[in-house]
Amino acid sequence: MSEVQVENITAGYGKSSTVVDRVSFMAGAGEMVGVVGPNGSGKSTLLRVMAGLHEAWSGSIQYKDKPLNSFTSSERAKTVAYLPQFDELAAAYSARQVVEMGRYAYQKSWWPAANNKKDEQVIQNAMRQMHVWTKRFHSFHALSGGEKQRVLLARLLAQEPECLLLDEPTNHLDIHYRIELLNYIRSWASEQNRTVIVVMHDIQAAALYCDRVLMLSEGRVEAFDEPAAVFDERRLSEVYQADIRVSLQHEIKAPAVYWRPPKQEDNILNVPLSWSETPDQCQAVSSVTLNVYAPSLKKLVYGTVLSVDKINGDLHIFEDGLRRRSAHIIHFSPGMRIWKKSSGPREAVFGAGRSCFLWLHMAEGWPAQEISALQLYIQRKAFEWMYYHTNTGLSLRALEEIMVTAPVKKNETFSEEQLHWHYLHIGELIESLLDDYNSDFG
Ligand SMILES: Nc1ncnc2c1ncn2[C@@H]1O[C@H](COP(=O)(O)OP(=O)(O)OP(=O)(O)O)[C@@H](O)[C@H]1O
Structure with missing residues (x-):
């Protein structure tokens, strides 16, 4: 030995x-x-x-x-x-x-x-x-x-x-x-x-x-x-x-x-994404249910986002659907708009001009540890895809500040094939959303 x-x-x-x-x-x-x-x-x-x-x-x-x-x-x-x-x-x-x-x-x-x-x-x-x-x-x-x-x-x-x-x-x-x-x-x-x-x-x-x-x-x-x-x-x-x-x-x-290779600095618009506890600047139009993982908060927040047709500042996320408990605000760059896919409640795309990024969302609650592997996997693939294939105008760091969550049921576990499936299809999904987005706002 x-x-x-x-x-x-x-x-x-x-x-x-x-x-x-x-x-x-x-x-x-x-x-x-x-x-x-x-x-x-x-x-x-x-x-x-x-x-x-x-x-x-x-x-x-x-x-x-x-x-x-x-x-x-x-x-x-x-x-x-x-x-x-x-x-x-x-x-x-x-x-x-x-x-x-x-x-x-x-x-x-x-x-x-x-x-x-x-x-x-x-x-x-x-x-x-x-x-x-x-x-x-x-x-x-x-x-x-x-x-x-x-x-x-x-x-x-x-x-x-x-x-x-x-x-x-x-x-x-x-x-x-x-x-x-x-x-x-x-x-x-x-x-x-x-x-x-x-x-x-x-x-x-x-x-x-x-x-x-x-x-x-x-x-x-x-x-x-x-x-x-x-x-x-x-x-x-x-x-x-x-x-x-x-x-x-x-x-x-x-x-x-x-x-x-390093990107040209001036190609990257660093959108400051931050969170706050006060909902007072909210411009509510309708509500969308999202699950959002906020790394800076180190927890999953899920509940109702008051979607707005134009975001000129802050997006507010409430921890409950009734807008009672603490809200978190994401600050976006001026001119960014929200777009909701009409066919169902599962996707929402936010964007500025021809750029956009994606949230997959579900109303189900889940224990964070069960979702985390899949969630991190998908969000990484999604952000990589967006970073390389679309002009989001956002730095990868900024993209990472908002994470994609996936449709899962409580206590659901994932096989490698399922993970692989998500990996393969996330690009296509984003692509189709982008097409819809561009035909609406392009
Ligand atoms: N014979 C030497 N006399 C004086 N300095 C040396 C000598 N060999 C290496 N050094 C110095 O020691 C430091 C570490 O060198 P070393 O070759 O161990 O690094 P390394 O991690 O193997 O680097 P590399 O990836 O470039 O091969 C360097 O700053 C080098 O200039």
Whole structure:
């Protein structure tokens, strides 16, 4: 059983610049742990410390309860194999000779020693696994970037270590080999009960393949947990300083992580959406029943909205249908109008000019925990759809302030197929509402 324990590691270069700051985590046998974080956050330095190639200022590393600094060099080679981010071999070795280097720790004389049967078998297997056996007589320097990377990985496998430390192993690999490599190291860890620690820039791959993820930011541990817990979009956006989105992927039970190029600021009208308790500016025309989740209130409010044919300011939401209990007001930009679909009470669309957004609503009451998964799923898909396919004029943040709820019955539960159905149809539903809206107001 292999196990890696990193305790309070602080490391850096020169005298003062701390690059890795009190990092602790552990990885168990059979586990694949991804190390993610922005450029310069200390990932490679941490890996070099773990490989025993860079000395930490303080803290300790243990493999199977044995301190790294107590290993002999051949014990270390049999325990940990490290793939650096950049590895340019100076001498003109053949691809096979590079892989043979992985057997160094097992040989009794100086390399290149005559390989025994076992060495031969391990070298061949490793090269075949990495699809470079046919390249064995080629000069390492004459290989493509991806072939070099696969030869270097074969060298690590030939080392037969307990733990692989890989610094961006999918560098230079095309999608086919990237998937193949990740599948391979994933099963190498699970089937042989060994450990993989892998630095990854591809967050989506980390979400798909890793059991746990260590996120570093400025040398410190920002999070260490399962991918779904670490890849929170606010955290990702803050750490990477980018607009990163995460949504549920029901088919593969991993979060889908993606990013967007920044939008031109002047294309976004940031409508201030806020809530208040007083209904005095209300212009009531007729009433519509809505369920609205107000993140700022952290609860579902449902009841009657006094719909108005023109909203030049505030939309009021009451917690009861009789307009007695506290009302909440959403402030809209001037000129925004309300439009009600005539065919039924289930949808209401509000918009300004050609833009609009949607509320799905139902009068049924429900316990928040039962609705939340479906509700969050649908509202995210709906807002994504609106953001990309319509000119709402609203920032995504503003859109998110008002959430879509779905028609559900009390105590109803949802299968994945139902969720999927909602996902597929929400776009069409919005599209048809938009068509109606545009023919009325376009
Ligand atoms: N040999 C070195 N000497 C001095 N400073 C270094 C050295 N190697 C790295 N650094 C500095 O340490 C910091 C962390 O570097 P490191 O390579 O560990 O980060 P990283 O998270 O792996 O980055 P990247 O994602 O770009 O590979 C950087 O600011 C870098 O400039």
